[in-house]
Amino acid sequence: MNKTIEFYFDFSSPFAYLASERIEAIAAKHNRQIVWHPILLGAVFKISQQVPLTQIPLKGDYSLRDFARSAREHGIAYNHPDPFPIASISACRATLWLRNHSDEALNAKTTEFVHTVFRAFFAQGKDITDVDVLGTLATSLDIDAVSMKAALGEQSVKDALRVEVENAIALGIFGAPFLIVDDEPFWGNDRLDQIDRWLSQGGW
Amino acid sequence: MNKTIEFYFDFSSPFAYLASERIEAIAAKHNRQIVWHPILLGAVFKISQQVPLTQIPLKGDYSLRDFARSAREHGIAYNHPDPFPIASISACRATLWLRNHSDEALNAKTTEFVHTVFRAFFAQGKDITDVDVLGTLATSLDIDAVSMKAALGEQSVKDALRVEVENAIALGIFGAPFLIVDDEPFWGNDRLDQIDRWLSQGGW
Numbered sequence: 001m002n003k004t005i006e007f008y009f010d011f012s013s014p015f016a017y018l019a020s021e022r023i024e025a026i027a028a029k030h031n032r033q034i035v036w037h038p039i040l041l042g043a044v045f046k047i048s049q050q051v052p053l054t055q056i057p058l059k060g061d062y063s064l065r066d067f068a069r070s071a072r073e074h075g076i077a078y079n080h081p082d083p084f085p086i087a088s089i090s091a092c093r094a095t096l097w098l099r100n101h102s103d104e105a106l107n108a109k110t111t112e113f114v115h116t117v118f119r120a121f122f123a124q125g126k127d128i129t130d131v132d133v134l135g136t137l138a139t140s141l142d143i144d145a146v147s148m149k150a151a152l153g154e155q156s157v158k159d160a161l162r163v164e165v166e167n168a169i170a171l172g173i174f175g176a177p178f179l180i181v182d183d184e185p186f187w188g189n190d191r192l193d194q195i196d197r198w199l200s201q202g203g204w
Numbered sequence: 205m206n207k208t209i210e211f212y213f214d215f216s217s218p219f220a221y222l223a224s225e226r227i228e229a230i231a232a233k234h235n236r237q238i239v240w241h242p243i244l245l246g247a248v249f250k251i252s253q254q255v256p257l258t259q260i261p262l263k264g265d266y267s268l269r270d271f272a273r274s275a276r277e278h279g280i281a282y283n284h285p286d287p288f289p290i291a292s293i294s295a296c297r298a299t300l301w302l303r304n305h306s307d308e309a310l311n312a313k314t315t316e317f318v319h320t321v322f323r324a325f326f327a328q329g330k331d332i333t334d335v336d337v338l339g340t341l342a343t344s345l346d347i348d349a350v351s352m353k354a355a356l357g358e359q360s361v362k363d364a365l366r367v368e369v370e371n372a373i374a375l376g377i378f379g380a381p382f383l384i385v386d387d388e389p390f391w392g393n394d395r396l397d398q399i400d401r402w403l404s405q406g407g408w
Binding site for chain 2: 044047048049050056057058059061062065066069070072073169172173174175185187188190191193194197204
């Protein structure tokens with residue numbers, strides 16, 4: 001099995017979305033496999049005493065400009081969602097249900113599902129807090145929506161997300177996207193080029 | 205006169221230091237003149253309701269690793285100072301005294317002084333809150349230390365710093381380094397490469 005890039009994200013994070021659109025090319029270049037780790041920034045922010053970026057005076061206004069500018073630079077569709085931020089718990093659980101599934105065919109759809117949900121929220125203005133919307137997105141990828149929606153209420157799936165969040169906090173993760181490459185932590189979409197150089201050079 | 209890159213910084217900001225070591229090459233590449241704007245992050249953080257990066261749970265520990273790693277990548281000497289952060293008010297006033305001076309020979313030493321003070325703090329472990337230390341650094345650049353120390357107490361110099369901080373807040377500046385290029389704002393050392401591309405492409 002290839003070595004990994006551990007990609008921690010919340011579906012409500014604009015910079016995690018932007019990074020998700022570029023990380024596969026970096027992973028492919030270095031023969032790395034991406035492991036998707038959906039987490040809840042709300043839980044993480046309680047520990048790290050932070051508030052959503054857009055709610056910080058001055059910094060919030062700048063961040064909106066920065067999201068759009070960074071998206072334009074890389075040709076990524078971006079429409080700042082309203083409402084924002086949102087509770088991504090159902091989307092996170094759906095992702096973990098796929099990622100941890102014993103059925104390899106379902107398992108293999110995890111990456112496509114992550115992209116589909118991110119784009120639905122940040123490019124297409126869809127309400128990804130709505131399980132029926134998530135069901136429709138699943139159907140578009142030939143994932144059985146009824147099974148997926150049922151899974152969202154299962155204790156094992158709820159536990160999987162709780163464990164992801166607890167593990168993330170234990171690893172010192174305080175934001176998104178947060179990437180771990182061979183135990184080296186990198187926070188932020190603006191670290192992607194640095195990760196690329198890090199992998200090329202074997203660190204420094 | 206060349207067009208400018210407006211460089212807002214606090215001498216207590218690690219990322220402003222790292223950016224100060226790289227911005228001249230970018231400015232030279234695009235025939236830009238750097239205008240140094242020392243500001244007090246403490247005053248800015250009151251408006252933007254922030255605390256120093258290193259004091260944020262989880263994020264603080266990561267930031268120390270990130271400072272050192274970013275410095276190593278670019279071959280910049282870095283020893284995280286103790287105590288940190290510090291009150292840079294005297295160093296800021298000294299910089300503005302030089303930058304605004306009617307004597308062009310003194311004026312021309314502004315950039316060298318900024319580098320010298322930054323390196324004294326972040327590479328050489330010197331206490332740049334001490335006006336005698338600043339005086340010694342000034343002397344090393346053939347700047348008259350007695351005149352400089354006297355200037356630190358002058359109302360016009362104090363006012364100059366107050367105005368810089370007020371203007372920065374009015375411009376929406378909430379952190380350091382903060383760079384403005386043709387009215388386009390960029391926050392963070394990790395935006396330097398983006399500024400370089402922005403200037404090469406004339407924006408996007």
